[in-house]
Amino acid sequence: MNKKEDNKKIKEEKNKGGFICCNCGEWVSISDDIGTAHRNHCPYCLSSKHLDKEFSGDRASECGGCMLPIALTFKKEGKDKYGKERKGELMIVSECLNCGKVSINRIAADDEEKAILSLFNNSLKLGEEKVKNLSSQKIDIIKEGDKKDVFIRLFGKGIKKI
Numbered sequence: 001m002n003k004k005e006d007n008k009k010i011k012e013e014k015n016k017g018g019f020i021c022c023n024c025g026e027w028v029s030i031s032d033d034i035g036t037a038h039r040n041h042c043p044y045c046l047s048s049k050h051l052d053k054e055f056s057g058d059r060a061s062e063c064g065g066c067m068l069p070i071a072l073t074f075k076k077e078g079k080d081k082y083g084k085e086r087k088g089e090l091m092i093v094s095e096c097l098n099c100g101k102v103s104i105n106r107i108a109a110d111d112e113e114k115a116i117l118s119l120f121n122n123s124l125k126l127g128e129e130k131v132k133n134l135s136s137q138k139i140d141i142i143k144e145g146d147k148k149d150v151f152i153r154l155f156g157k158g159i160k161k162i
């Protein structure tokens with residue numbers, strides 16, 4: 001593709017909501033494929049821009065800072081009949097570099113597995129203080145013992161032993 005066509009393509013994608021990642025600088029295109037139409041984070045490094053204020057998609061924040069992924073968590077699905085917390089889908093926990101706001105995001109179908117796995121390792125390395133702080137905001141960071149559940153969500157049940 002020549003440069004002119006390239007620019008045209010970028011313009012088209014920009015109209016659909018494409019953006020340049022605030023962290024790694026990659027162009028993030030938005031396609032109409034399931035799971036990416038509402039993409040708000042970069043599939044390569046999982047960063048996003050701080051645009052939402054109260055809830056995902058409200059676009060009410062004026063911060064605009066870069067939100068870096070810091071850990072993984074499970075979506076809370078209430079308690080099972082034994083009173084144990086149910087683990088829902090895997091979510092990305094991000095923190096705004098500018099204002100420190102923490103938010104959780106769904107993982108998209110085309111997010112890089114590598115990036116998610118390195119985030120898994122990051123989660124285990126978060127300081128105790130941070131984990132406590134997040135827990136007080138009702139965000140429970142995954143632990144070493146959650147590895148199996150993380151892998152099942154990433155690769156399905158038919159995976160070989162880890």
Ligand SMILES: [Zn+2]
Nearest residue numbers: 021024042045
């Ligand atoms: Zn990125």
Ligand SMILES: [Zn+2]
Nearest residue numbers: 050063096099
């Ligand atoms: Zn912010």
